[in-house]
Amino acid sequence: xxxxxxxxxxxxxxxxxxxxxxxxxxxxxxxxxxxxxxxxxxxxxxxxxxxxxxxxxxxxxxxxxxxxxxxxxxxxxxxxxxxxxxxxxxxxxxxxxxxxxxxxxxxxxxxxxxxxxxxxxxxxxxxxxxxxxxxxx
Numbered sequence: 001x002x003x004x005x006x007x008x009x010x011x012x013x014x015x016x017x018x019x020x021x022x023x024x025x026x027x028x029x030x031x032x033x034x035x036x037x038x039x040x041x042x043x044x045x046x047x048x049x050x051x052x053x054x055x056x057x058x059x060x061x062x063x064x065x066x067x068x069x070x071x072x073x074x075x076x077x078x079x080x081x082x083x084x085x086x087x088x089x090x091x092x093x094x095x096x097x098x099x100x101x102x103x104x105x106x107x108x109x110x111x112x113x114x115x116x117x118x119x120x121x122x123x124x125x126x127x128x129x130x131x132x133x134x135x136x137x
Contacts, residue, residue: 058080
């Protein structure tokens with residue numbers, strides 16, 4: 001699955017607002033938030049079927065290829081990456097074994113509860129905050 005497929009699959013609005021999509025989970029356990037829409041650092045900045053650039057955030061591990069897009073290069077696992085080309089995102093995700101699931105740990109409001117998703121898994125428990133800026137594998 002490519003990132004644009006994932007973004008289409010997990011597109012939902014509530015009261016006209018885009019709901020935060022679940023985190024992408026790769027085969028090796030790597031996770032990252034990938035968001036796109038009117039209020040994100042992406043292109044186009046709209047609710048669309050296809051994006052050229054997307055916003056990444058809070059990856060579970062540092063990826064050298066993404067550092068040029070980091071808002072805070074000193075905290076690679078605790079920052080946002082704006083306007084990242086989807087070809088680069090697809091390459092990084094492939095390096096981690098590709099997209100295998102959605103990680104719902106960022107759904108604290110319960111918007112995705114009961115919605116169908118990969119492998120019909122229940123939303124994952126909330127991940128601990130990364131207070132020490134330690135990247136996880």
